[in-house]
Amino acid sequence: MHYNSLKTRVNLSLVLFFSFLGFLAGSSAAQSVDQETSPNSVYLQKELEELLEKQVSAWNDGKLDKFMDTYWKSPKLTFSSGGKTSFGWQSTLDNYKKGYPTPEKMGKLHFDELDVTRIEANSALVLGNWHLRMSNGQQRDGNFTLVLRKFGDHWKIVHDHSSELKPPAKIDEDAN
DSSP states (O other), X not given: OHHHHHHHHHHHHHHHHHHXXXXXXXXXXXXXXXXXXXXXXXXXXXXXXXXXXXXXXHHHTTOHHHHXXXXXXXXXXXXXXXTEEEESHHHHHHXXXXXXXXXXXXXXXXXXXXXXXXXXXXXXXXXXXXXXXXXXXXXXXXXEEEEEEEETTEEEEEEEEXXXXXXXXXXXXXXX
């Protein structure tokens, strides 16, 4: 009889424990939904959109050094594009200067469909699309994922993964 009593207490304890875990999971899910629409998340969205607007403005003015002000000036900055990752602020700037040596070759930049998510108190994730209109009429488009970290009062990009969207390759039906 003692065994059944102990077994019942253990089972009740497990039921209570898992019920509590379910409550916590439901509570944290409700909190994350609240955080997405909270004034803090709206402020974060606006703050990071303004940061990226400054970046676009610097690009469109042909000022790569000013454009790079939004990046973490550290050898630990990472930038991934075209299947390669480079490390460091200076390397990122050098790559931009190689690809866009003059303001005329930089074209006009525009971002849209920005989606901001707070990761922790001092870090955030931004997803978006970029559009580049070149002076020769060429259009280039892509998407990006940015990881930002707040240093004091300033947000900086610590990782940038940008991809160019290529039109689908034509299938040569005669080759089949």
